[in-house]
Amino acid sequence: xxxxxxxxxxxxxxxxxxxxxxxxxxxxxxxxxxxxxxxxxxxxxxxxxxxxxxxxxxxxxxxxxxxxxxxxxxxxxxxxxxxxxxxxxxxxxxxxxxxxxxxxxxxxxxxxxxxxxxxxxxxxxxxxxxxxxxxxxxxxxxxxxxxxxxxxxxxxxxxxxxxxxxxxxxxxxxxxxxxxxxxxxxxxxxxxxxxxxxxxxxxxxxxxxxxxxxxxxxxxxxxxxxxxxxxxxxxxxxxxxxxxxxxxxxxxxxxxxxxxxxxxxxxxxxxxxxxxxxxxxxxxxxxxxxxxxxxxxxxxxxxxxxxxxxxxxxxxxxxxxx
Numbered sequence: 201x202x203x204x205x206x207x208x209x210x211x212x213x214x215x216x217x218x219x220x221x222x223x224x225x226x227x228x229x230x231x232x233x234x235x236x237x238x239x240x241x242x243x244x245x246x247x248x249x250x251x252x253x254x255x256x257x258x259x260x261x262x263x264x265x266x267x268x269x270x271x272x273x274x275x276x277x278x279x280x281x282x283x284x285x286x287x288x289x290x291x292x293x294x295x296x297x298x299x300x301x302x303x304x305x306x307x308x309x310x311x312x313x314x315x316x317x318x319x320x321x322x323x324x325x326x327x328x329x330x331x332x333x334x335x336x337x338x339x340x341x342x343x344x345x346x347x348x349x350x351x352x353x354x355x356x357x358x359x360x361x362x363x364x365x366x367x368x369x370x371x372x373x374x375x376x377x378x379x380x381x382x383x384x385x386x387x388x389x390x391x392x393x394x395x396x397x398x399x400x401x402x403x404x405x406x407x408x409x410x411x412x413x414x415x416x417x418x419x420x421x422x423x424x425x426x427x428x429x430x431x432x433x434x435x436x437x438x439x440x441x442x443x444x445x446x447x448x449x450x451x452x453x454x455x456x457x458x459x460x461x462x463x464x465x466x467x468x469x470x471x472x473x474x475x476x477x478x479x480x481x482x483x484x485x486x487x488x489x490x491x492x493x494x495x496x497x498x499x500x501x502x503x504x505x506x507x508x509x510x511x512x513x514x515x516x517x518x519x520x521x522x
Contacts, residue, residue: 202242206262207255209283210276215262216284218253220246223317223521224290226281227254230299230323231431232361232372234261234423236416237298240506241513248514249521250294255284257301259430261423272433274441275311277304282315291315294517298322298501299467300434309455310448318520320458320513322501323467325476325491326484329449333439342390350391350398351435360397361428366421368428371402373417378464378498379409386470411504456486458516460509462497488516 202219217235219242227238235254245252256263258280259272285293294317297305302324309319338346351357361368374380380403391398461468468477477491492512494505502509
């Protein structure tokens with residue numbers, strides 16, 4: 201049974217959900233999600249002999265929401281993972297991330313390989329730092345219409361998403377899923393008219409897809425009672441993260457690694473990413489197997505394809521348990 205509690209980490213409090221006994225596995229959610237996005241993984245991973253812990257990351261759910269935008273840098277987020285592992289009485293852990301949680305997982309493995317027994321990323325491929333600040337690059341490439349740039353307009357997306365959080369979450373989850381029209385096209389990440397907002401072009405399904413219930417949507421909506429600003433502040437650190445990670449430019453993730461993605465996910469479809477995925481076996485010295493592509497799966501990997509994701513994770517984790 202999944203249990204919940206608060207843990208003090210790096211001067212903030214994190215809400216965690218946990219189940220099972222054995223080697224620690226930390227599951228890191230993305231945007232706009234919460235610990236609940238891993239609901240299908242707790243039971244199978246615990247049954248396979250692992251201690252499974254999924255936090256609401258800082259700025260999300262019942263965890264603390266620091267006011268300072270700079271408090272959401274990648275160094276803070278990695279620090280939360282390392283601090284959480286130690287607060288749970290462990291020296292090392294397996295780290296698994298999806299969406300924004302994947303860069304946090306990858307960077308934890310990059311910056312603190314001594315803490316990471318193995319790392320798995322869903323949807324978002326490992327970090328290979330670009331030559332230019334990301335917001336600047338996206339602004340020039342897409343004339344300011346990329347959603348990263350839209351999210352960096354102070355208070356704008358916060359207000360748009362906060363008007364009707366349940367509708368916002370329903371639209372965002374459906375729109376990036378493998379069930380939506382045009383799924384798997386990176387153009388979904390463009391805001392046609394920033395003045396109208398992002399949701400103006402987001403489909404609103406009359407019926408939820410099979411992998412998302414009304415109860416799931418209720419749970420997620422409740423987790424955004426404090427609004428979307430904390431979550432959006434992660435995007436407001438993209439250029440700061442590029443600056444902070446300069447010392448690791450050219451470095452590679454060294455712990456054993458696994459990458460899983462859907463063939464109808466907009467993120468792996470982004471220009472240059474298919475080529476990166478094809479080269480991962482060459483670029484990642486300890487990638488345990490070729491990247492796993494899930495047919496028909498959109499962006500919400502572990503929710504849309506829980507059985508396949510669980511099988512891949514259990515095979516990966518048990519192979520490294522030692």
